[in-house]
Amino acid sequence: MMSTHDKVTDDTTDFGFERVKTGEKAGRVREVFDSVAARYDVMNDLMSGGMHRLWKRFTIELSAVRPGQTVLDIAGGTGDLAAKFSKLVGADGHVVLADINSAMLSVGRDRLIDKGALSNISVVQADAQYLPFEDNSIDCITIAFGLRNVTDKNKALASMHRVLKPGGRLLVLEFSKPVSPLLSKIYDTYSFSALPVMGKIITDDSDSYRYLAESIRKHPDQDTLLNMVEDAGFVDCRYHNMTGGIVAVHRGIKG
Amino acid sequence: MQHDPAVIAGVCLVAEAAIARAIALSPGTAPQLAQLHPVELAIACTNPTIDVFLVINGDGEINVSSYRETEPTVCISGSSSAFLKVASASDPAAALINGNIKITGDTAVLMTLQNVLSDLNIDWEAPMVDLLGPIVGHQLANLIRGLTTASKVAHQSARRQLSEFILEEGRLSPPRAELDDFLGSVDDMVLRVDRAESRLKRLKNRVDLLSGASA
Numbered sequence: 001m002m003s004t005h006d007k008v009t010d011d012t013t014d015f016g017f018e019r020v021k022t023g024e025k026a027g028r029v030r031e032v033f034d035s036v037a038a039r040y041d042v043m044n045d046l047m048s049g050g051m052h053r054l055w056k057r058f059t060i061e062l063s064a065v066r067p068g069q070t071v072l073d074i075a076g077g078t079g080d081l082a083a084k085f086s087k088l089v090g091a092d093g094h095v096v097l098a099d100i101n102s103a104m105l106s107v108g109r110d111r112l113i114d115k116g117a118l119s120n121i122s123v124v125q126a127d128a129q130y131l132p133f134e135d136n137s138i139d140c141i142t143i144a145f146g147l148r149n150v151t152d153k154n155k156a157l158a159s160m161h162r163v164l165k166p167g168g169r170l171l172v173l174e175f176s177k178p179v180s181p182l183l184s185k186i187y188d189t190y191s192f193s194a195l196p197v198m199g200k201i202i203t204d205d206s207d208s209y210r211y212l213a214e215s216i217r218k219h220p221d222q223d224t225l226l227n228m229v230e231d232a233g234f235v236d237c238r239y240h241n242m243t244g245g246i247v248a249v250h251r252g253i254k255g
Numbered sequence: 256m257q258h259d260p261a262v263i264a265g266v267c268l269v270a271e272a273a274i275a276r277a278i279a280l281s282p283g284t285a286p287q288l289a290q291l292h293p294v295e296l297a298i299a300c301t302n303p304t305i306d307v308f309l310v311i312n313g314d315g316e317i318n319v320s321s322y323r324e325t326e327p328t329v330c331i332s333g334s335s336s337a338f339l340k341v342a343s344a345s346d347p348a349a350a351l352i353n354g355n356i357k358i359t360g361d362t363a364v365l366m367t368l369q370n371v372l373s374d375l376n377i378d379w380e381a382p383m384v385d386l387l388g389p390i391v392g393h394q395l396a397n398l399i400r401g402l403t404t405a406s407k408v409a410h411q412s413a414r415r416q417l418s419e420f421i422l423e424e425g426r427l428s429p430p431r432a433e434l435d436d437f438l439g440s441v442d443d444m445v446l447r448v449d450r451a452e453s454r455l456k457r458l459k460n461r462v463d464l465l466s467g468a469s470a
Contacts, residue, residue: 051261053268054261054262054264054265054268055261055264057264057267057268058260058261058263058264058321058322061264061320061321061322061323062322064322064323064324064325240260241259242259242260242261243259243261244259247261249260
């Protein structure tokens with residue numbers, strides 16, 4: 001069942017607050033990440049005050065990944081999650097770092113080489129909607145701050161469900177809706193005033209960071225995304241709010 | 256009360272970094288810890304409800320996390336005040352066993368871990384030498400060692416002198432033997448009063464019986 005909250009109509013979809021043709025979104029998103037790839041991690045640290053490291057750390061804990069397992073990190077970009085998973089799965093396990101954007105993957109691969117963490121990691125350029133992996137082949141899938149940029153989220157969730165092994169788990173870490181109205185107001189002011197200015201100073205690109213703020217507002221809230229994960233066929237679904245709901249991590253198990 | 260997972264993750268991150276730093280500076284500890292792999296120690300605080308897991312990996316590192324799905328080797332549970340008592344006790348091992356803390360699972364592992372961590376012998380000289388070179392680093396490490404020893408001696412001496420002042424000079428508190436004697440006398444008095452009360456009750460019952468019979 002297609003969720004009504006994933007606003008892909010016949011030929012248009014959201015790109016931040018804009019409506020663009022469905023076929024154009026991937027290209028527009030690629031332009032954004034091409035622009036910010038080199039300084040993506042620096043900007044993440046600055047924008048979140050380092051909190052993104054804690055959000056990712058908790059996501060890794062929730063993954064309960066064991067040695068010997070296969071992990072797919074979609075929209076893995078600069079490879080910070082993949083590096084941690086690489087250590088957890090050990091020499092007998094395997095981590096696939098996937099991203100649709102070659103500039104982000106390139107930065108990620110270089111970082112992983114610098115960390116000496118490539119022995120059990122494969123780097124794959126892939127679209128989350130059409131994952132190029134066999135059915136029932138992956139133990140755990142993570143997608144951190146990537147789902148909101150996917151053109152058709154339902155299609156991507158279905159694709160993830162297909163490649164996961166029965167009993168395998170999906171973790172979606174994504175910006176969400178703050179639970180407190182006061183925090184929501186502060187967060188809105190910060191996102192639409194401070195973020196573009198920081199983007200301009202650090203990457204000389206305020207438009208990309210304006211898009212990031214807008215895309216967060218257009219992303220489904222906690223309960224809507226939970227329904228989408230359930231609709232994709234996952235069971236035992238739940239979510240954990242972090243930092244007052246600014247970020248939430250959703251978990252689903254393939255039954 | 257529900258805690259923000261990001262905050263707990265931050266606490267775990269800081270604790271893990273501090274433990275890693277201490278282990279790195281104590282050369283003999285990591286191999287000893289590696290022998291304990293794959294031990295998992297769960298610390299379950301009931302008030303407030305926070306679970307923390309210490310997992311020893313094959314490299315002798317201790318990973319600290321707030322979420323695990325596997326059965327821990329040993330679990331220590333109790334309230335935050337009980338944990339604070341253990342942390343501030345002069346003999347934490349004895350306080351752990353005798354306090355309001357519940358230990359389940361393989362307690363032998365806990366004793367081994369306690370022995371390894373109590374033998375933690377941090378070598379301050381290595382990071383000093385790495386940072387400042389062998390001459391200045393060694394001198395500075397010697398200075399720190401001297402200051403640490405002097406500080407320990409000063410601390411012990413201050414405790415002893417303060418205790419002597421309170422007990423002997425100021426007479427602000429009675430000596431332990433005197434206090435024990437006084438408390439013993441109080442206990443004795445309580446027993447005597449109880450006995451006297453019982454005797455009075457018995458006499459009153461007899462008087463009531465006799466007055467009832469004469470009427």
